[in-house]
Amino acid sequence: MEISALPDHQDLLLTGKNVLNETVLDKYRLAGQISQTALKYIISLIHDSYHLGKTSPPLTPVELCLLGDSYLYTALSSVYQKSVTEKGIAQPVSIDVNDVAVGVSPEIGTTAEKINRAFVPGDIVKISLGAHVDGYTANVSHTIVIYPPSTDASEPKPSGPLLGSKADAICAAYIATEAAISLLGCALSPEKLPGAYAGRGKVTGQMLREVVDGIAKSFGCVVAPGSKIRRLRRFLAGQAENIVAEKDFKGVIWSEAHQEFAMLQKSQKLNSEQSALVSVDNHQNFNKLGVSESSAIPTDNFVVVAGEVYSVDIRMASVSRFEAAGLVTLQNIDEFSGKNNSKDDIVAKSDVYIRDFAMNYTLKLKSSRSLLSRVEKTSSVYPFKLAHYADSFPIKTTLSVDEQRSLLDQVRKDINKQKLGLSECVNNHLIVAKKMHLAKFLPLDVILNSSNENARNSGADLTLMHNTLPGFEVPLPKLGITHLKLRSLIKHAEPIDVARESATVVLDNFDNEKRVVRLTGSTKFFPANWVHSDFKLQDETTEALIKLTQDQRFGIKVKECQPMKLTDIKGAAGDQMALD
Amino acid sequence: MSSSFTCNTCGLAFPTSGGQKEHMRSDWHRYNLKRRVAQLPSISMDTFNEKVSKMTIAEEEVDPNISKRELRKQKKEEIMRQRMELLQKARMAMMQKEEENNNTEEKPEMEENDKEEHKEDELEEQEDEDETEEAATDALLQKKLKSQIKIAPNTCLFCKNHESKDIPTNLEHMFMTHGLYVPEKKYLTNAAGLLEYLGEKIGLGNVCLVCNYQGKNVEAVRAHMLAKQHCRLPYESEDEKLEISDFYDFSSTYAAPTKSEIAGNDEDWEDVSGGEEGDEEDDEDDEEFDQDVLYNDGVELYLPTGIKVGHRSLQRYFKQDLKPEKTLTEGQGTVVAAETRHLVSIVDKKEMAVQQRVWKTEISNKKRNDKRAAKFINNQPHFRDPLLQ
Numbered sequence: 001m002e003i004s005a006l007p008d009h010q011d012l013l014l015t016g017k018n019v020l021n022e023t024v025l026d027k028y029r030l031a032g033q034i035s036q037t038a039l040k041y042i043i044s045l046i047h048d049s050y051h052l053g054k055t056s057p058p059l060t061p062v063e064l065c066l067l068g069d070s071y072l073y074t075a076l077s078s079v080y081q082k083s084v085t086e087k088g089i090a091q092p093v094s095i096d097v098n099d100v101a102v103g104v105s106p107e108i109g110t111t112a113e114k115i116n117r118a119f120v121p122g123d124i125v126k127i128s129l130g131a132h133v134d135g136y137t138a139n140v141s142h143t144i145v146i147y148p149p150s151t152d153a154s155e156p157k158p159s160g161p162l163l164g165s166k167a168d169a170i171c172a173a174y175i176a177t178e179a180a181i182s183l184l185g186c187a188l189s190p191e192k193l194p195g196a197y198a199g200r201g202k203v204t205g206q207m208l209r210e211v212v213d214g215i216a217k218s219f220g221c222v223v224a225p226g227s228k229i230r231r232l233r234r235f236l237a238g239q240a241e242n243i244v245a246e247k248d249f250k251g252v253i254w255s256e257a258h259q260e261f262a263m264l265q266k267s268q269k270l271n272s273e274q275s276a277l278v279s280v281d282n283h284q285n286f287n288k289l290g291v292s293e294s295s296a297i298p299t300d301n302f303v304v305v306a307g308e309v310y311s312v313d314i315r316m317a318s319v320s321r322f323e324a325a326g327l328v329t330l331q332n333i334d335e336f337s338g339k340n341n342s343k344d345d346i347v348a349k350s351d352v353y354i355r356d357f358a359m360n361y362t363l364k365l366k367s368s369r370s371l372l373s374r375v376e377k378t379s380s381v382y383p384f385k386l387a388h389y390a391d392s393f394p395i396k397t398t399l400s401v402d403e404q405r406s407l408l409d410q411v412r413k414d415i416n417k418q419k420l421g422l423s424e425c426v427n428n429h430l431i432v433a434k435k436m437h438l439a440k441f442l443p444l445d446v447i448l449n450s451s452n453e454n455a456r457n458s459g460a461d462l463t464l465m466h467n468t469l470p471g472f473e474v475p476l477p478k479l480g481i482t483h484l485k486l487r488s489l490i491k492h493a494e495p496i497d498v499a500r501e502s503a504t505v506v507l508d509n510f511d512n513e514k515r516v517v518r519l520t521g522s523t524k525f526f527p528a529n530w531v532h533s534d535f536k537l538q539d540e541t542t543e544a545l546i547k548l549t550q551d552q553r554f555g556i557k558v559k560e561c562q563p564m565k566l567t568d569i570k571g572a573a574g575d576q577m578a579l580d
Numbered sequence: 581m582s583s584s585f586t587c588n589t590c591g592l593a594f595p596t597s598g599g600q601k602e603h604m605r606s607d608w609h610r611y612n613l614k615r616r617v618a619q620l621p622s623i624s625m626d627t628f629n630e631k632v633s634k635m636t637i638a639e640e641e642v643d644p645n646i647s648k649r650e651l652r653k654q655k656k657e658e659i660m661r662q663r664m665e666l667l668q669k670a671r672m673a674m675m676q677k678e679e680e681n682n683n684t685e686e687k688p689e690m691e692e693n694d695k696e697e698h699k700e701d702e703l704e705e706q707e708d709e710d711e712t713e714e715a716a717t718d719a720l721l722q723k724k725l726k727s728q729i730k731i732a733p734n735t736c737l738f739c740k741n742h743e744s745k746d747i748p749t750n751l752e753h754m755f756m757t758h759g760l761y762v763p764e765k766k767y768l769t770n771a772a773g774l775l776e777y778l779g780e781k782i783g784l785g786n787v788c789l790v791c792n793y794q795g796k797n798v799e800a801v802r803a804h805m806l807a808k809q810h811c812r813l814p815y816e817s818e819d820e821k822l823e824i825s826d827f828y829d830f831s832s833t834y835a836a837p838t839k840s841e842i843a844g845n846d847e848d849w850e851d852v853s854g855g856e857e858g859d860e861e862d863d864e865d866d867e868e869f870d871q872d873v874l875y876n877d878g879v880e881l882y883l884p885t886g887i888k889v890g891h892r893s894l895q896r897y898f899k900q901d902l903k904p905e906k907t908l909t910e911g912q913g914t915v916v917a918a919e920t921r922h923l924v925s926i927v928d929k930k931e932m933a934v935q936q937r938v939w940k941t942e943i944s945n946k947k948r949n950d951k952r953a954a955k956f957i958n959n960q961p962h963f964r965d966p967l968l969q
Contacts, residue, residue, distance in 0.1 A: 010917040013910065086911050135911050235914040247918045296920040357912050358919055362903075380911040470920075 014248070017135075017234045020307050020510040024136060025517070027080070028309070028506055029561055031090075032138040032519025034075045034131045036563035039140055039526065041397070042068045042093065042127050044566055046144065050119055051156035053149050055401050061095040062106050062116050063408060066387055068093030070394035071569060072131055084134040088378065090237060091130030091139055092352055092385050097123050098166075099495035101315060101330055102226055103436040105352050107385055109412040112348035115333075119146040124166050126500040130237070132382065137237035138561075139311055140520035141502035143170055145529040158530050165220075165318035167531035169499035172219035172316040174528040176212045177501040177521065179542050180229055180312045182549040183211055185516040185556035187304040188507055192556065194548060195541030205252045205300035211542055212252075212314060213262070218538040220320030222328045224439055224498050227254040227316075228298075232309040232504065239382050243356055243432055245296040245470045250308075253298045255468070256329050256475035256486075263325060263444070264478065290470065297471035306509040313502035317439055320535075322494075325444040329475065331490050333436040350433040353422070354383040361428040371421035372430060383434055386422065390414035397569050440493035447481060450489060508559075515557035516549075522560045589613055590622055607632075666717050724784060729798050731779030733772045738802055738811050747771050758811035770827040777824070778813075790814055 018024075042064055049058030059067070072089045080087060094105035097119065104115050119125060123146040130139035145166075147158040161167070186193050187203040197207060208229050216223050230238060230251025240246075291297065304310070317328045335349035355375050363369045374389055387393055392410040399407070425431040468475075468483075475486055503521030508514075537543055548555040585594035587603055589612045594600040603609055612622040623631075646654075734750045736742035738758045744750035751771065754760035762768060781787050782802070786795045790810040795801035805811050814820045875882050881889040890898050908916065 009913060013914040013917050017910075017914075086909055135914065233914075233918075235911040236918055240915060244915055244918065245920045247920050290922050291920045292922055293920045357908075357916055358921060376909075376912070380909055381915045382911075 013235075014233065018309075020506070020508060022510070025506065025508065025510060027084075027133040027136040028138065028519055029517065030079055031131045031133045031136055032504065032517075032561035033564065034072065034079075034133075035129060035138045035140045035520045036522070036525065036561050037075065037566075037569070038068055038072050038093070038129055038131070039127060039142055039520075040563040041071050041566060041569055042095075042129075043142075043144060043526075044570070046119070046125065046146075047156040050121075050146055051149055058118050059401070060116050060118055061097070061104070062108050062110060063405070064095055065093045065105050066108055066393075066408060066411065067395060067397065067404065068127075068129060069385065069388065071397050072129065073388070073394040074397070076131055076133070080133060086135060086235075086380050087131075087133045088380070088382060089130070089384070089388070090132040090137045090239060090382050091128060092383060092388075093127065093129040094352070096126040096128070096498075096500070098497045099439050100126075100333075100346075101224060101437040101439040101498050102128075102500075103350065103352065103434055104333075104348075105385065106348065107351035107415060108387060108408055109415065110348065110351070112346065114346045115348050121146050121148045122162070122166075124162075124170060124497060124499055126498070128500070128502065130239075132235075132237065135235035137232055137235075137239075138504045138519040139237060139313075139502060140504065141313065141500045142521065142526050143173065143499045143501060143529075145170070145531065161530045161532040163532055165321050166497050166499070168219045168318040168320060168533045168535060169221055169316040169497060170528060170531050171533040171535070172216055172221040172318070173314050173499040173501040175219075175537065175542075175546065176215040176223075176314045176316065177312050177503055178523065178549065179211050179215060179545045180208060180314065181503060181505055181516065181518065181558070182545045182556055183208060184229075184304055184310050184312070184505060184507060185549065185558065186545075187308075188306045188509060188514045188516070188556065192548060192554075194544035197541060203304040205302045205304075208252045208304075209254075209258075209300055211545065212254075214539045214542055215537065216316060219316070219318070219533060219535045221316040221318045222259060223254040224315040224317045224328050225255045225259075225330050226437065227314050228252060229310060229312050229314075232311050235381055238311065238313075240354055240356075242435070242468060243354065244358070245291045247293055248295045249298050249469075250302050251298060251310075252300055253469060253472075255472045256327060257472055257477055259327055260476045260478055263327075298469055304507070306507045306514075309504065309506045311502065311504045313500070315439075315498050315500045317441070317496045317498045319441060319496070322441060322443070327442045327444060327447065327476075328496060329440055329442055329486060329490070329493070330437040331440050331487075331493070333438055346438065348436065350436050351385055352383045352434040353385070353426070353431045354434060355379065355381070356429060356432050357381070359429045361430055363424055363428070363430075365421060365424050367417075367421035368424040369421075371418055372425055375431065386415045386418045387411050389418050439496045439498045440490055441496040442486075442489060442493040446489055446492045447476070447479060450481075450485065515559055518558055518560045520561065524560060525563055589616055663717065666715075670718060724786075727797060729783040731775075731783045733775035733779070735779075737775070737778055737782055738806060740802075747775060750775070754811070758806070759809070760811050760813065763813060763815040764828060764830075767828045767830050767832070769829040774824060774827040777827070 045055075045059055045064055045067060048054040049056075069089060069092050072093070076087050076089070092105050094103055096102060096104050097115075097117075100115070106112065106115050110116055124143050125146060126141055126143050128139070128141040130137060132138070145158070145162045147162070150157050150159065162170070183203055186197075190201045190203065193200055193203070200207070212223060212227075212229070215221075228238070228251050230249070230253070232238070236246055319326065319328065333346050333348055333350070335347060337347050353375075355372075363372060371389070375384060378384075379388070390411040391414050392407050393414075395404050395407045395411070422431065426433065474480075474482055481489075501521065504519040506517040506519060508517045549558050585597055585600040586592065587594075587600065587609065590603070590609055592603060594603065608625055608628045611628060615622060731737060732743075733747050734744050736744070736750065736754055736758075737760070738754065742753065744753055748771075751760075751762060755762075762771075762774070768774065778789065781789065782805075783798055786798060786801045787793070788795075788801055788805055788808075788810050790805075790812060791808070793801070793804050793810075795804055813824065815824075879891055879894065881891075883889060
């Protein structure tokens with residue numbers, strides 16, 4: 001590696017700049033507010049297109065993504081114009097429908113029709129985005145339900161609740177997020193820990209996992225791989241996860257290995273010794289895993305400390321409709337056709353890229369050099385799309401839909417200029433494409449029939465390919481199923497719908513405040529859609545936890561970031577956002 | 581009486597061999613031998629002694645401790661002294677003459693005649709003896725003045741009779757035919773003066789423009805200059821530049837100096853070849869001027885416009901096209917600091933080259949050994965079918 005930060009700079013950058021103070025909180029709040037407003041804006045666009053019938057033809061995911069990015073870009077360029085040089089989109093708007101787990105943010109002009117189709121009633125749509133101001137990042141995800149257009153066109157209102165497994169997943173994701181946030185908030189005042197946790201005096205990673213797993217279980221769901229509750233630091237908001245093995249990683253992650261462990265526990269009563277043997281701990285022989293420090297390997301053995309910033313990102317998949325036991329896993333979406341999987345599979349190229357700063361290469365083409373320098377200058381360490389470098393970007397949000405569509409067409413033409421430069425950067429690993437994933441349910445008997453006890457794969461070479469964190473290269477270590485094997489088995493798997501909720505919270509202890517500043521996501525501004533689940537919470541401790549944040553007097557104080565009014569953004573169209 | 585011991589060169593006979601040997605070793609004999617080689621008749625012992633005595637007197641006059649250089653210096657000083665004396669005398673004579681003119685206007689002719697006679701006398705005296713050098717220089721001056729040929733600014737300095745219609749055409753002619761290049765023509769303000777000065781140098785002083793050769797007359801100098809291709813104006817050393825600097829005006833190249841500065845500088849430039857004091861002053865002024873507009877730190881020359889001029893010797897460093905040093909932003913620095921991936925180390929090129937050389941020699945050694953071994957694989961003289969054995 002040619003470039004490296006000096007040790008004293010390291011300390012300042014990794015810890016010094018993360019200490020909460022007024023300006024840091026202000027930047028966090030500003031990033032949160034912009035993210036919230038962008039989310040509100042996209043939801044209102046979806047309402048206009050699909051529920052109110054104002055826009056026809058309705059906006060496709062591609063257009064929604066680009067309009068959302070445009071709003072984020074314009075809003076961020078008007079804040080901290082002088083004192084902050086690095087600010088921008090922390091996560092381009094991505095819109096994942098139903099069984100798409102993460103990362104679909106197609107570029108305008110994409111040929112993949114399956115990911116750019118208009119929504120149909122009954123779809124669950126996950127909107128994810130993020131903004132950062134000076135590296136202080138606020139990410140958000142929210143799931144909404146598409147329902148038939150209402151007869152009364154003034155207000156978007158569903159005629160009835162969503163039922164079935166999708167409803168279960170949405171409920172579980174929503175409740176799990178709220179519970180996790182209030183448990184994180186308990187780190188500010190551990191004496192308020194309720195039920196079974198009372199008297200523990202601290203909030204640990206294991207507790208977070210227990211709570212989320214408990215909720216998933218009571219709703220007949222499984223926490224999908226890729227979910228995580230993790231600490232955010234300045235410029236380290238998980239945007240480069242799976243590319244950079246981050247030092248001092250602190251957080252709970254859910255992977256196939258954890259599902260495997262849960263199944264093993266269920267199948268046989270283990271004593272403590274055996275339990276230790278099968279538990280998920282990859283800290284031995286960490287240096288074989290391709291990382292230089294064991295702190296890069298995620299573990300549950302950590303304590304949540306006041307003053308930290310956490311991102312709660314929960315994806316739930318309902319497995320109650322499957323009779324046999326099975327595994328929820330992820331399948332890569334790639335652009336290669338001619339595979340022996342089913343015809344319905346999505347074939348698409350990822351259009352979100354991120355610069356890998358560990359890589360150095362002298363580019364040969366002039367266009368690729370200019371693109372790389374623009375990326376390094378404007379996007380810095382956060383992901384980007386080529387549309388962000390188009391001449392006609394950003395598109396004004398105040399324009400009418402038809403005007404916006406003509407501008408979108410202009411963007412599509414501009415992108416072609418950048419495409420040439422991109423390929424050389426990608427071929428030399430200077431820029432890495434972010435992965436897109438489909439959620440799949442793989443029956444356990446398929447796995448057991450093909451398991452191989454002796455299979456051990458360090459998997460370092462497959463890390464990039466399969467989006468895993470260090471230590472989790474082998475998805476099913478006890479069964480000896482490697483990624484390669486899992487990939488060959490995936491044709492036996494069935495698609496499964498995923499609901500996703502994510503929020504960023506600051507455990508604010510600055511000035512003895514003791515409150516949770518909820519940067520993104522909100523029970524008030526972004527409540528869950530009208531869904532009905534047959535399941536209900538069984539755990540009293542979790543119920544008590546959720547009530548804790550609602551209790552103004554004796555509970556945990558939560559301050560939510562309020563989104564701005566849409567009248568300023570959408571012009572004369574007015575504030576059509578309604579809570580349903 | 582005949583003797584067996586003789587010297588044919590000197591025409592001597594000796595009774596004993598000892599005497600002959602003695603003679604052979606003597607300087608006289610050696611001198612005669614040399615004369616004989618030069619096909620000159622031998623000289624007698626007396627003549628030789630006379631010659632030797634003359635030579636020793638001359639040698640004694642020269643102090644053997646003084647080196648040639650000092651000797652030359654002394655000679656020069658002596659000449660200078662004599663010249664000074666001469667000038668003094670000439671001045672005195674002029675004073676006297678004026679007084680006489682004032683006092684007795686009646687008989688100027690007489691005086692003049694007297695003077696001329698006197699001069700002639702002096703000339704004769706000078707020819708005879710060295711004592712009257714004053715008169716000699718005077719005469720020389722007179723002679724020169726008499727033989728002076730005035731070269732007009734519009735006539736060629738080198739041709740015998742070539743007249744152009746004006747000065748620029750004359751300069752062009754001299755440039756085209758003789759290669760006389762006038763340096764810094766842009767700043768030449770007084771071309772006529774320059775040509776007049778050069779004409780005087782050749783016509784009056786009979787001195788070559790380049791090498792200080794002094795001819796007997798104009799023709800000689802011209803012949804010399806044409807033959808040696810000395811038809812040019814030397815313009816390299818400080819002195820050479822200063823010699824003709826009167827006819828130039830470089831004030832337009834200065835970075836807006838004040839009027840007084842121009843004047844002061846002009847004076848200073850004139851003074852450069854003067855006394856030591858003048859030199860010192862000039863140096864100081866030079867430094868001041870340099871600090872204002874440009875300075876040289878040994879490697880680079882800083883021009884008043886802000887441009888830095890690199891030295892030619894460092895050309896290859898200026899020529900190289902280096903990649904600019906990478907500066908990380910805070911975000912990039914944070915991500916790099918948090919990085920724990922093991923990355924493939926970049927191959928050390930030197931080490932790799934050594935390794936490749938080793939592999940190469942290994943292969944070639946193996947090939948050679950195989951070749952050698954192959955020679956002796958089949959060492960049986962006849963084919964034997966193994967089945968029949």
